[in-house]
Amino acid sequence: MASTIKQIAQKANVSIATVSRALSDNPKVQEVTRKKILKLAKELNYNPNIIARNFAKRKSNMLGLILPDISDEFFAEIIHSIDETAYEFGYFTLVVSSHKNRSMVESINTMMHSGLVGGFILLTPFMSNDIAHALSTNTVPYVLISGDSEIGDYDVITVDNYKSSFKLVEHLVAKGYKKIGHIAGPEENNDAFLRKKGFADACKKFKLEVKDYWLAKGTFTMASGEQATLKMLKHNDMPRVIFAANDMMAIGCCNALKSKGIKIPEEVAVVGFDDIILSEYSNPSLTTIKVDTDRIGNLAAQRLIEKVQKDVNGKVKKVVVPTELVTRNSC
Amino acid sequence: MASTIKQIAQKANVSIATVSRALSDNPKVQEVTRKKILKLAKELNYNPNIIARNFAKRKSNMLGLILPDISDEFFAEIIHSIDETAYEFGYFTLVVSSHKNRSMVESINTMMHSGLVGGFILLTPFMSNDIAHALSTNTVPYVLISGDSEIGDYDVITVDNYKSSFKLVEHLVAKGYKKIGHIAGPEENNDAFLRKKGFADACKKFKLEVKDYWLAKGTFTMASGEQATLKMLKHNDMPRVIFAANDMMAIGCCNALKSKGIKIPEEVAVVGFDDIILSEYSNPSLTTIKVDTDRIGNLAAQRLIEKVQKDVNGKVKKVVVPTELVTRNSC
DNA sequence: AAATGAAATGAAAACGTTTACATTGACGGT
DNA sequence: ACCGTCAATGTAAACGTTTTCATTTCATTT
Structure with missing residues (x-):
């Protein structure tokens, strides 16, 4: 069922390198061979092994999202909007909830050192010394979603x-x-x-x-x-x-x-x-x-992807998302 | 910064196989060498490369969670509870939201064929032919969270x-x-x-x-x-x-x-x-x-992990989660 | 006809880990 | 002294892909 580029290469009488190139839209491959390979790939029901790809490329197409130990409507929307943007750029969203067994610091360390994700978004209502210290490792890029844009020298998306x-x-x-x-x-x-x-x-x-x-x-x-x-x-x-x-x-x-x-x-x-x-x-x-939750999620994901892809210059970016007054009957 | 078992092996004067064994609590390694290796691992600030590990083991420690294109409080709780159980068993949760650009069927296909996840949970309020067809590939195990336990021959967790x-x-x-x-x-x-x-x-x-x-x-x-x-x-x-x-x-x-x-x-x-x-x-x-949302999430994750780990016999399992009547003032 | 260069392809290494299999050395039984 | 066993460790292959570098092919220029 699950075929590999090796099998395609065999059937097509080309090397795996050519198959790899053909499948990744590399221009250095003749139109005719590309066609042949693409056709075979479809026939053999080929699907790239994403883990192998990430491994070979030494980078991950996953983004981490660290959530605090609460769950309200806000998070459902944030997750949805982050994942929407992530998808648009070819990334997956790895959600990591904090709870009685897993602290936020533990989550940060995992994200930093496992090689699992290319970067992560940290959603935290406050900044503690522990958290700041865990973040200081700076192994992979990250973006904060937090209440205060001035909590430190971080990339942060915040409500105004x-x-x-x-x-x-x-x-x-x-x-x-x-x-x-x-x-x-x-x-x-x-x-x-x-x-x-x-x-x-x-x-x-x-x-x-x-x-x-x-x-x-x-x-x-x-x-x-x-x-x-x-x-x-x-x-x-x-x-x-x-x-x-x-x-x-x-x-x-x-x-x-x-x-x-x-x-x-x-x-x-x-x-x-x-x-x-x-x-x-x-x-x-x-x-x-x-509060425009969707926008917050979109912006956070966009900024993170920017950092993951280009080696953005050192300067952090702080975005303050404006709000809207909604007048109803209580006042 | 990011060290590998190779470096540990060098410093410890042992082979990488021994290091791998020591780190994975394999009993076939002397107590004294294990100690030495563990100490070095700490010194070198070693963190296993999870992608490489998944790749080598040919299995993933990630679970997919496919969500429909809506976001309400219900989902935030479900995600939280699924991730809690996942964590307990050493898994990560990969959330995939459906939205205008990504259909549920596309998500199912990705989960089935990318090798990214060991299995997935599909949260869907209905069962269409398209979805049933996508599921019939049966490449990796999955569990449904749905409104009706009798929608087909599936493992499903459902509200009563x-x-x-x-x-x-x-x-x-x-x-x-x-x-x-x-x-x-x-x-x-x-x-x-x-x-x-x-x-x-x-x-x-x-x-x-x-x-x-x-x-x-x-x-x-x-x-x-x-x-x-x-x-x-x-x-x-x-x-x-x-x-x-x-x-x-x-x-x-x-x-x-x-x-x-x-x-x-x-x-x-x-x-x-x-x-x-x-x-x-x-x-x-x-x-x-x-409705006991937490329980639904926990059960779904548990069942999925069971299926991912042991090759559970063919029989599907349907769990109907009971509810509680809450009497208030509207009646 | 030879030389040059570009385009297409191939060969092979690399990524970090696990694991099947091989090797070593020590010990106990004959 | 020899053999067999077992525990501890090592060797090397394997996983699927990307990517660097080398090779081939072929057209163009001299």
Whole structure:
């Protein structure tokens, strides 16, 4: 069944070198012999052995994708878009999830040293010393998808967390809101950090007073958004609008408010970040920031392939992907 | 940087065969030489070249995963769980998404003939002639994740659509509902088909009358659920409860009902299927069927690895994963 | 007719590892 | 002392492809 170039060579009465050349569109082979070989290849149902090819070429046509130990809709889209671009350029996508048995550092080391992949994309919400150290080996090229483009001297594709957050506050101010609260995400999370900073800087710019109890900490989960809001409610002095650092917490926030009979957005408005599917259909539908996941995946893959193929000059490239404000009924 | 067994062999004054044996825990090597080699390997920062190894062994430690051209939360979980099991057994996961440029059949052919993977998992909502034909090559082992275990003589992991659907109706009957409508999914979709069949058979068993206009067709999207419901409403004779073949349509259904001022569940109740994240937080929260995605992924990977490693006897194995009824406020 | 050069092809090495088979040396039984 | 056995190690082939370098062929120029 599985035929090799050797068999084709025999049947065609040429050397394997010629077959190899004919099949790889090498111009140094006569049209007539190429035709003959191609015909035979089809007849013999030839399929190149990709492992052998990668081995011989001493390079891999696979790209690694290292995922953190969580799984949400975001990743499904990222994987899809990365694989789409990878395919376009003749690469396969090797997905490596982190989980209880495999740390991100272990994954990085595997990608760096196994020869399995030509390069990899690391999707990480934060940058630790461990990770930075593992990356410093620099054996194969890589690209980061992360919340902050300034985490170091890396090629990174990132959502424009800071500016989006800033603009969201501007939007709120434009709508007349003056008392704004914020539920932040996990401290070590880059996205969370920049969203908070964008919020804080915008408040400063507009000289908005932000009571300290309007600033809450969450963990990006719905439950944490709910808790943070309940805690805020105890002070009997609510902000006029709450900006949650992601939609999940925003929805938790809404739940808490509704449970106390507080009308959204009439009494307290709520806005989120991410534009997850849920946001459109939660009650009330969420005003939020839409992230172009597809574009992030495409860009990351493109950049990685660029690095894998040409020996790109040392300079790293940082791409900040803009977002879109989606206004709905929660504000 | 990247050292080879050859270099280790040189330094250790042994042959490369011995090094290879020592590194692969072959018992035919003296404890003392093994120690020496392992030490040197560490010193030289040796990492096996996995491509070379796969090539030499004439087998791959990669598993393919073919995904359809959609991306929802379901896939992120499936990928995660498959990769977890794969890792446990020393395999990598090669994800291949279908999209505008790459059909599922093309993906199957690649997996079958490239030598890249030792086997693959095909995640498909339906079985076409094209797909069946591509699978018939049977070059490497594969496992299906699909809605129907009886689509053919395949190893398949499947959700218990039929029984779950049947039980859901039983549950409704037990709660006193007698007039039940159904919004079905796409006709060619196996999950949709079996859910509809489970519904129909249960209705028959309980001798429930089902008006033909209580039977609607949808496409698994929220919008289609909404439309189907609006159409149903025109007859001015609504069922007491609507069973939508998935949660997305169920939510669309709720939206339609709410838009007409119909109270859920007091006037018309709604139930769904899947237990997507949204369901818990939609308004009202949805009664639905929870699918154990992790288990499906684990089982599929386990079975595939079994087939890849031992030459499993011809008999195919079909696993039907049970579900769980989740009762919430929509019914 | 000889020389030159280009185009097409072939021969063989190389990639890093595994593995079948061969070799060595030590030991125990006769 | 000889033979056989066994454990440890070595030798070399093999995997399928690419690629460098050498060779052949043939047309063109002198």
